[in-house]
Amino acid sequence: MSVGDVAVRAAGVWKRYGGGLTQVDALAGVSADFGKGRFTAIMGPSGSGKSTLLHCLAGLDKPSDGKVFLGDVDLTTLPEKQLTHLRRDRIGFVFQAFNLVPTLSALENITLPLDLAGRKPDQDWMTTVVDTIGLMDRLRHKPSELSGGQQQRVACARALVSRPDVVFADEPTGNLDSRSSGDVLDFLHRSVREFNQTVVMVTHDPTAASYADRVLFLADGQLQSELVDPTAETVLDAMKQLETQQDTADELAG
Numbered sequence: 729m730s731v732g733d734v735a736v737r738a739a740g741v742w743k744r745y746g747g748g749l750t751q752v753d754a755l756a757g758v759s760a761d762f763g764k765g766r767f768t769a770i771m772g773p774s775g776s777g778k779s780t781l782l783h784c785l786a787g788l789d790k791p792s793d794g795k796v797f798l799g800d801v802d803l804t805t806l807p808e809k810q811l812t813h814l815r816r817d818r819i820g821f822v823f824q825a826f827n828l829v830p831t832l833s834a835l836e837n838i839t840l841p842l843d844l845a846g847r848k849p850d851q852d853w854m855t856t857v858v859d860t861i862g863l864m865d866r867l868r869h870k871p872s873e874l875s876g877g878q879q880q881r882v883a884c885a886r887a888l889v890s891r892p893d894v895v896f897a898d899e900p901t902g903n904l905d906s907r908s909s910g911d912v913l914d915f916l917h918r919s920v921r922e923f924n925q926t927v928v929m930v931t932h933d934p935t936a937a938s939y940a941d942r943v944l945f946l947a948d949g950q951l952q953s954e955l956v957d958p959t960a961e962t963v964l965d966a967m968k969q970l971e972t973q974q975d976t977a978d979e980l981a982g
């Protein structure tokens with residue numbers, strides 16, 4: 729991938745927690761490019777480092793070693809204040825727990841990041857995003873008056889409204905039934921196809937990963953393999969293979 733096509737780059741990223749006997753290398757030298765206008769899923773067994781990688785890529789956490797670039801900006805050397813501004817202006821987040829403000833309406837939640845940044849929403853873009861999430865008639869409702877799937881679509885719209893360079897989604901369908909998951913994933917997929925959005929998503933779910941263009945598989949803090957144009961079946965097979973490798977390695981380690 730040429731440098732201009734890369735939205736986010738991890739270069740030899742390590743994340744070490746603790747020391748001595750309790751030391752854990754959550755990430756052990758991860759290098760990966762995330763293309764502009766691409767939808768990438770990150771998968772791997774529990775504890776393999778998925779969330780840690782996402783947090784390092786999004787500038788929410790600092791690697792112990794290695795570098796993370798958003799475009800040509802090195803996040804690992806950016807002073808905290810500039811990093812905060814960069815996260816606000818250039819990155820969108822979707823979390824498993826929706827994280828909407830309960831006292832605000834759906835519409836107010838969507839425009840909150842822009843309001844906080846003192847920016848006016850681009851009305852055409854707002855209409856496009858709100859149209860795409862299919863909640864035009866629900867915008868005056870509070871989160872508690874919306875279903876989980878509707879709340880997560882509001883959270884996706886909030887992530888997209890500032891036209892960020894990248895949307896990072898950490899288990900966005902983890903709390904949803906399969907139908908609501910499909911709605912949220914359709915929305916993320918359309919944002920990539922129709923608006924050239926870049927999306928990086930951590931998931932446990934092979935069906936969710938099949939909406940992506942590419943799946944990266946982590947085990948023990950390292951990239952093990954990747955799949956291009958995945959289907960739920962090929963993702964499931966790759967996960968099974970990883971688990972078998974892991975079991976064999978565990979047996980050999982005694």
Ligand SMILES: Nc1ncnc2c1ncn2[C@@H]1O[C@H](COP(=O)(O)OP(=O)(O)OP(=O)(O)O)[C@@H](O)[C@H]1O
Binds near residue numbers: 752772779
């Ligand atoms: N703050 C921390 N302090 C110590 N160890 C941590 C910390 N955060 C994560 N770890 C460890 O780092 C490893 C990777 O954790 P991480 O949460 O990134 O994995 P994951 O693949 O996202 O797991 P899951 O699928 O269960 O959410 C795990 O062994 C975890 O226990």
